Amino acid sequence: MIQSLLIANRGEIACRIIRTASAMGIRTVAVFSDADADALHVRMADQAMHIGPAPARESYLVGDRIIAAAREARAEAIHPGYGFLSENAAFAQAVIDAGIVWVGPRPASITAMGLKDAAKALMQEAGVPVTPGYLGADQSPERLRAEADATGYPVLIKAVAGGGGKGMRRVDDAGDFADMLAGCKREAASSFGDDRVLIEKYIQSPRHIEVQLFGDTHGNVVHLFERDCSLQRRHQKVIEEAPAPGMDAETRAAVCGAAVQAARAVDYVGAGTVEFIADASDGLRADRIWFMEMNTRLQVEHPVTEAITGVDLVEWQLRIASGERLPVTQDELTIQGHAIEARLYAEDPAKGFLPSVGTLEAFDLGDDVRVDTGVEEGAAISPFYDPMIAKLIAHGSDRNEARERLADALDEAVVWPLRTNAGFLVEALDHPDFVSGEVDTGLIAREGEALLPPESPSEEALAAAAAAVAGTTGFAGFRLNAPPRTEGRFLLDDRAVTVAFDPIDEPATDAVLVTEGGQTWRLSPWRVAAGAGGAAADGTILAPMPGRVTAVDVASGMAVTKGQKLVTLEAMKMEHGLIAPYDGTVAAMTVAAGDQVSEGALLVRIEAAEG
Known part of the structure; x- marks a missing residue:
């Protein structure tokens, strides 16, 4: 068994790994950037190593620094968590070459599944059904546009190296394709260092079904049943559950069997997830479910699988990396009840889900459900990383019991002064379509403001x-x-x-x-309130948070209309378009693409049109 482990990650997943490893008697080593010097995972670990400045690209994404930290700490193994370098085959190989145990799949498996176009081609060869679209090497805008036209709108443009909803755009009309392609490529290049994309047919009533897999070094592969991750906002998962509502035994056997087939095709070892898209217009049917991609790592939503199977997936990862066999056979795995997870983000639904940064002066999520978090009261939420601050997971004897437990926990969540999406999550859990299990990935987009919580208390x-x-x-x-x-x-x-x-x-x-x-x-x-930033009455457009300007769509002196996009700001891995508050003229433009700006910085000033 591994004796010492470096966790090459941060936040709730680092804390989660440290807890399991410590319970197994494994010495833990945390890594941290300047922004995380006082983070919870740093204090939980037996040892902590500083790896660089706050930006992830200068710390958590620098593989050489992480390997150097592991060597200095004499760590026997490295666990990458999820995100950052967890699906980076070159980093995995570098860890192995350094004589350190890699807690994850073989680099060749990561490579095979890391690029969506190559992975789909491989799955086609293995007999796994895939969605229609274009996987070609010709990345010219003209070829991509032609393939989208041939596939038929709506289509999805997806980053080849993407994941987590980054580098993805839905295009409903050919006239919007060029702008959507440019934005997708920018985001893909920024998030993954690779701007290549593929074209995929957009399914009109889609359900997102994924299967948890585990393989060992002895040739054994099992599935731990499916999860439903259909409740999404802008392709980002919001609420996940296991098992999938409406999944009958025959369809489950077909989908989970296809996932195992996919894993065997790449000689898979460790934890992985095969993601499928289902056309749910006529319920879940095996002949209407297609392979999308494989995530060669642990998933954010893994706790719901743990809840219904009684398995600690992180413990399995550490045991498999130590050369042990899978502890159970497929026949010994069963589904126990139902589990639902909600991702709690520091963001303001009333302001277009803009991330909320600052200090958690009050933070209490109760103890009625499982809470996975990497922060605590008094912690600072910075603009450098993903704004998820916790996951709340409820388990019940059936779906409704789990849903009610989770809604009650979120209803009573105390987070201040930062805004969160807890109220939005409560509204989503209580929505009639979610209650009935009739959920597809477009529910949040369709309902829009109906899911926004009240702006004031009762x-x-x-x-x-x-x-x-x-x-x-x-x-x-x-x-x-x-x-x-x-x-x-x-x-x-x-x-x-x-x-x-x-x-x-x-x-x-x-x-x-x-x-x-x-x-x-x-x-x-009562006292006189301080002024707030934003689009002021005088037409000044201020940066709502620290970030980097990725696009400027107007110039000084240009006429603009109300709602027209002026500037695109990238912050917390997402792009945010800032728009004109009314018809007028650009009186001042103070930034250019590539500029770093602080919160409240003047970006544009619009002079209102006369009359």
Whole structure:
């Protein structure tokens, strides 16, 4: 068995690996960038090694520094987690060449499945059905456009080296293809260092089904059943569950069998996931499910599989990397109940899901469900990494029990002052289509604002909170023939609100946190609120967060219309388009493509059109 392990990752997955490895008696070594010097995973590990500046490309993505850290710490093995270098075949080979155990699949398997076009061709040869599209080497815009036209719209443009929804665009009309292709290539080059793409037919009623696999070095491969990851926003998974709703035994056997076939085709070792797309317009049927890609690593959503099988997948990874056989056979694996996972992000749904950065002054996710997190109260959420701050996983005897447990936990989640998507997740879990299991990947896009949580607490919640702080505000009042009642002016975060409430004898404090429906606000005595950044009334467009300008679509003096894209800002691995607030003229343009900007920096100023 491995005796010492370096975890080449950060956040919740690093903490997760450290917990399992430590329970197995394995010494753990964490790596950290400047931004993570005080991170939870650094404090949890037996030893920690600094590997560079905050940007991932200067630290967590520098394989030589990680290998050097492993050597200095005398770590016997390296676990890459997920993301960063976990699917980098060259890094895996470098680890092996350095005489260090690689906790993952063989480099050749990573290479075979790492490029979507080559992987699909390989699966076709292995008899695994794949979706229609173009996998060719000719990457000229003209050829790609012609292949998209031939495939028939809508189509998906997908980065060949992509994953996690990065470098992916849906194109509904031929006239939009050129712009979508350019944006996809930019994002692919930035995220993966490879701007090549493939074209794939877009399935109109798609379900995202994936199968968890495990192989050992003795030729054994098993599946641990399927997950449904259909609830997505902009191709990013939001809520995942296992098993898939509506999956009958015959279809499960066909899909899981195809996944095992795919794994055997590349002599797979370790944890992996084969992803399929299903046309669910007529339910889940084996003849309407196609291979999309294989992720040669552990997945973010692996806890739901652990919940329904009773297996610790990280422990399996460490045992397989140590040369052991799989601990069970396929016949010994069974499904126990249902599990659902939600990804909690530091982002503001009311502002187009812009990432929210800052310090977690209050952070409490309760103890009624499993919580995987890499942060704690007082931690700083930086702009350098993915904004996911936790995963909440609920397990129940059936799907509805798991769903209700997860919704209740999210409803009571306390996170402040950062905004999160907890309220949005509660609305999604309670949506009739999700409750019934009739979910496809377009649900969130269709429902739009219907899934956005309220901007303010209910009157009842505000009244209770106001009563708790009223003693510091000097309010008093009464109503004829009714209990005493008064109105007071307060600040709800930075918004002035008037609240009617019943005074209490012992107000609690100067300010209180109000949590309702997964959202948390701070109610305090009224004062003049500080101004906020954004698109101001004078037409100034400010950077909503730190980031890099990837595209400038207008120039000084140019006429623009309301809603027209002005600048594209890349932050936290995603592109954010900033638009004109009204018709007018570009009076000032202060940035160019490639510029790094800080939060609140002036980017563009629009002068309103007369009349």
